[in-house]
Amino acid sequence: MATVDECRTALHGLAAKLDENVEARGKLDFERTLACxxxxxxxxxxxxxxxxxxxxxxxxxxPRAKIALTAASDDLIALLAGKLDVTRAIASRQISVKANPFDLLKLRKLL
Known part of the structure; x- marks a missing residue:
């Protein structure tokens, strides 16, 4: 089981990757609140x-977030590190994502 600090670091790592990747930012040009x-x-x-x-x-x-991701700590870290396929993780119920279907399509590009 990962720690809270490891999960926080993984989220900040994703934020840094997005900042560096101009191409990915163009694919995710939308405004949403996110809960993890x-x-x-x-x-x-x-x-x-x-x-x-x-x-x-x-x-x-x-609780009012437009996108809500629910996962165990190890699954969250693996997902954000690119070691866990988002489609398989959702299908196997390792993670849960509640969002508008169109937002899910855009988010798939991120994860």
Whole structure:
């Protein structure tokens, strides 16, 4: 089981990758709030997707978030590191993503 700090670091790592990858930012040009809930640690994070960037990452849940990702800590880290295929993870219920179907298509480009 990963720690809260490892999950936070993984989210910040994703944000840094998006900042560096101009091509990916162009594919994710939309504004949404994001909640990331880590089930085995009983914690959550929230942020904003804006202009293809992940901004304002903070501790705590956002129950009104337009996109909600729920996963165990190890699955979250593997997903953000590119070691876990998002489609398979959703199909096998390793992770859960609640979002508008069109947002899911755009997010797939991110993960």
């Amino acid at each position: 809930r880590v089930t085995d640690l009983g914690t959550a994070f929230h942020a904003r997707l804006s202009g293809g960037r992940l901004l304002d990452i903070a501790d705590g849940d956002d």
